[in-house]
Amino acid sequence: MSAPHTASLPSAPPPAPPAGTAPGPVPEAAPGDVRTDDVEPAASERPAASDFRAALRSAGVIWLGIFVLGIGFGVLVTAHGLPWWLAPVISATVFAGSVEFVLIGLIAAGAPLAGIALTTFLMNSRHLFYGLSYPLHRIRSRWGRLYAIFSLCDEAFAILSSRDPRTLTGGRMIWTHVGMHAGWATGAVLGGLTGATLLSGVEGLDFILTALFIVLAVDAYLSRPDPLTAVLAGVSAVVAILLVPGSMLPVAMAVFLATLVARFAIASRRSRRA
Helix, strand or coil, X not given: CCCCCCXXXXXXXXXXCCCCCXXXXXXXXXXCCCCHHHCCXXXXXXXXXXXXXXHHHHHHHHHHHHHHHHHHXXXXXXXXXXXXXXXXXXXXXXXXXXXXXXXXXXXXXXXXXXXXXXXXXXXXXXXXXXXXXXXXXXXXXXXXXXXXXXXXXXXXXXXXXXXXXXXXXXXXXXXXXXXXXXXXXXXXXHHHHHCCCCCCXXXXXXXXXXXXXXXXXXXXXXXXXXXXXXXXXXXXXXXXXXXXHHHHHHHHHHHHHHHHHHHHHHHHHHHHHC
């Protein structure tokens, strides 16, 4: 007689531990196993659909502010007697914020091309310092990096550089830039079309940019409080205003950079001695 076939019989469940006893230790995973419940997906592996929502949560209010500021730019274009379509064209191709306001005045005054180029370079020279801490490496696409470089503005730098780069994805950064760029251009279209009629007498639109920078500065400080850095920035601004009021911004940035380098050198020496 052959032995009974028992391969298909279910195995008996392990006995339950007696009541009142503590559960035994959880067995460790094998070297090749991964516990998926303990693994948090890396920032670069998160679904792309969440990138827009993350950008909207962190920069949606800024998009709205830039849209309103773009309306003011469109009104300024028509107020100088220039065609309305010049506002969206400049906003889409230049996208330099405060430089565009100055550019309209230079174009209306018939300034030479060399003077316009020099003024634009001096006013946008602060972007040279932005590149020192902007997390461009989080964007993997070459075209994405090129667009981020082109569309980098003060607001995008303030929002993205104040966060831990490990929490940023390339998609979220690109959406942040696209939202600001689109808000600025569409606002310029609306302002250019209605500037000569509905919004010609509205006052205070030129203060939106200043108010927006104040909010961004306060938000950046609250996210990473550093009283010494705030003091150095204030002192740099005062020194630049007193010495060269006509070129306050680039001089203030240069002085601020020099103070940061000196602070880093002093801190490095102290850590070596300790």
